[in-house]
Amino acid sequence: MRPAPTFRVLSRLETGRVVLYSALAGVITGLAGSGLRVALEYAQRYLLGTSGYAPPGLPSLGGVLQTFDGGSRWWLLLILPLALALAARIYPARPWSDALGEAIGRFHGRGEPDGRLLEEAYRTAAGVTVLGAGVPLGRDGPYTSLGVLAGELSQRFGRLSPQDARTVLMSGVAAGLGLALGAPLAAAIFVVEVLYRRFEFEFELAVPAMLASVSAYAIYSGLFGYAPLFDLPALEAPAPALLPAFLLLGAVQAGAATLFVELLARLRENWEALRVRGRAVPRELSAATIGLLLAAVGLAFPGALGEGLGWLQLTLSGLLSVNEVGQLAFWKLMALLLVASLGAAGGLLIPGLLIGGLLGALGGSLLGNLFPGLPISTPAFALVGAAAFVAAAAKTPLSAALLVVGWGGDPLLVPLLVACVAAFAISSNASLFPQQVDRRSDSGAHLEAYLTERLGPGTRPEDLEAMLPQPVALPPDENVQAASPDLLGMLEQRPVEVLDGDTEQLYRRPLPNGWVGQLLGSLRWSGDAAVVALVRGGQVQIPRDSTVFEEGDELVLIATPEGYTDFEATFAPPTAESDETAAN
Numbered sequence: 001m002r003p004a005p006t007f008r009v010l011s012r013l014e015t016g017r018v019v020l021y022s023a024l025a026g027v028i029t030g031l032a033g034s035g036l037r038v039a040l041e042y043a044q045r046y047l048l049g050t051s052g053y054a055p056p057g058l059p060s061l062g063g064v065l066q067t068f069d070g071g072s073r074w075w076l077l078l079i080l081p082l083a084l085a086l087a088a089r090i091y092p093a094r095p096w097s098d099a100l101g102e103a104i105g106r107f108h109g110r111g112e113p114d115g116r117l118l119e120e121a122y123r124t125a126a127g128v129t130v131l132g133a134g135v136p137l138g139r140d141g142p143y144t145s146l147g148v149l150a151g152e153l154s155q156r157f158g159r160l161s162p163q164d165a166r167t168v169l170m171s172g173v174a175a176g177l178g179l180a181l182g183a184p185l186a187a188a189i190f191v192v193e194v195l196y197r198r199f200e201f202e203f204e205l206a207v208p209a210m211l212a213s214v215s216a217y218a219i220y221s222g223l224f225g226y227a228p229l230f231d232l233p234a235l236e237a238p239a240p241a242l243l244p245a246f247l248l249l250g251a252v253q254a255g256a257a258t259l260f261v262e263l264l265a266r267l268r269e270n271w272e273a274l275r276v277r278g279r280a281v282p283r284e285l286s287a288a289t290i291g292l293l294l295a296a297v298g299l300a301f302p303g304a305l306g307e308g309l310g311w312l313q314l315t316l317s318g319l320l321s322v323n324e325v326g327q328l329a330f331w332k333l334m335a336l337l338l339v340a341s342l343g344a345a346g347g348l349l350i351p352g353l354l355i356g357g358l359l360g361a362l363g364g365s366l367l368g369n370l371f372p373g374l375p376i377s378t379p380a381f382a383l384v385g386a387a388a389f390v391a392a393a394a395k396t397p398l399s400a401a402l403l404v405v406g407w408g409g410d411p412l413l414v415p416l417l418v419a420c421v422a423a424f425a426i427s428s429n430a431s432l433f434p435q436q437v438d439r440r441s442d443s444g445a446h447l448e449a450y451l452t453e454r455l456g457p458g459t460r461p462e463d464l465e466a467m468l469p470q471p472v473a474l475p476p477d478e479n480v481q482a483a484s485p486d487l488l489g490m491l492e493q494r495p496v497e498v499l500d501g502d503t504e505q506l507y508r509r510p511l512p513n514g515w516v517g518q519l520l521g522s523l524r525w526s527g528d529a530a531v532v533a534l535v536r537g538g539q540v541q542i543p544r545d546s547t548v549f550e551e552g553d554e555l556v557l558i559a560t561p562e563g564y565t566d567f568e569a570t571f572a573p574p575t576a577e578s579d580e581t582a583a584n
Helices: 007-046 073-090 099-108 117-132 140-158 162-181 184-193 203-224 240-273 283-300 309-316 322-340 349-370 378-394 397-406 410-426 447-455 461-467 485-492 561-571 576-583
Strands: 505-510 529-536 539-541 554-559
Touching: 007 117, 007 140, 007 162, 007 203, 073 117, 073 283, 099 140, 099 162, 117 140, 140 162, 162 184, 162 203, 162 349, 184 203, 184 397, 240 322, 240 349, 240 378, 240 410, 283 322, 309 322, 309 349, 309 378, 322 349, 349 378, 378 397, 378 410, 397 410, 505 529, 529 561, 554 561
Parallel strands: none
Antiparallel strands: 505 554, 529 539, 529 554
């Protein structure tokens, strides 16, 4: 009889399984991603191409660096509303629920990440539809959905543990992003870094993510050829005297990225709160309305349509004037805010790179005009600006810098690090992905290990369970103010800043209008009030930033009387008088 394998052998076998299924997720992503590229080409040809307009495309993606305008752009008034309405029908996206954000939220959830194979397939199809119609979102959206789908298939096939399933899921995300961004190693570092708002990393993900990303990219490039995403001009390392200028560029991009994220959040809140005769507007109607507005923008300035990578290539090649770059940045930003506020299926990383690159090019040109004697390189400022904008918006300073290095920007490594770290340090906590958490100890993926470490090696399972927030039964008509001590004890396990004095009270109220389908982390309100619990189905639960509110939910808040009054003034439920006023 053979002896049982030692713990070390078992650990190696488990590690090998994770690496194996991560590589499998990469292979699936590489094959499916190749088909997705062909689907995007056909969608752009037969949707946006019907209008006679074609924006410049990257040669590395089979495009041409030239704009075509057949003079029949009026078809946009039909194409864009129909495409966005169809995409909303295929995949009724929730606010702040892009594929990458949801993958982050699922990684941080306690227990096994819930599988959504069909949902990701629908999201990918919706992404192909909107991108093919010229909506100014990024292909990183559908490629990420494809990576999530591949990770789901792989981890289900392997019947992995919850922790290993998380690793394989994010490895699939890295594979998808590696194809979309043309930088597999930078994409792997990105998923290691993007899970946290602060400068923390998920080191255990590094090797599986790299293997998945490289596997996908090898298959994809074997079919379409190995070529860098951008054809960069000859770059030289900037003089040390220019480092303060790159530091300033990082600070400016931090402000621009923070403003963009905050404005996007406000617009999404307004769309969700929009009511006609007291009823929510159907999502397809909202999508068609935004499609008409986007078509109007496209008629006035067609450069606002499309993904925009070709425009960034023209900027890097010095083929656009300062005025053209400025107009392009303005109209792209307006169109992006318009369509992204709807939560349409598509990515925000590539549009963020485009906006940051255009702003960086404008900054370099302005600096060159103010100081003619300085050896200013506009392409260098454009690349550094693109990385700094994403570093501030996504909280990923290291991977944003490595992304440009992966495109061939090695001489810019020092200014990239200076600008990206500055942008990350100066920016606010506002992020494109509210599902991020601050630190590893806040993640459900590490909560039990963290508590075990805090309690000591002799921790019993019942001791650990006693520290974890558990649902507490609560009759629907019970006053939360007089709830059992179990609820108060559960809340005390989670520090809340507002619990500083003796005047705070617990309040319970129905879910405000417009909150159904929204993430807690994406919401803003007035008043010194904190949502500390959620009543759902007669059970009290501790919500997270990634919690999605459902119909019938009730909030448990802790606040001073004045703070709760301010909260009610912001999200007071509609009264009969307000409904009559809206009807009139």
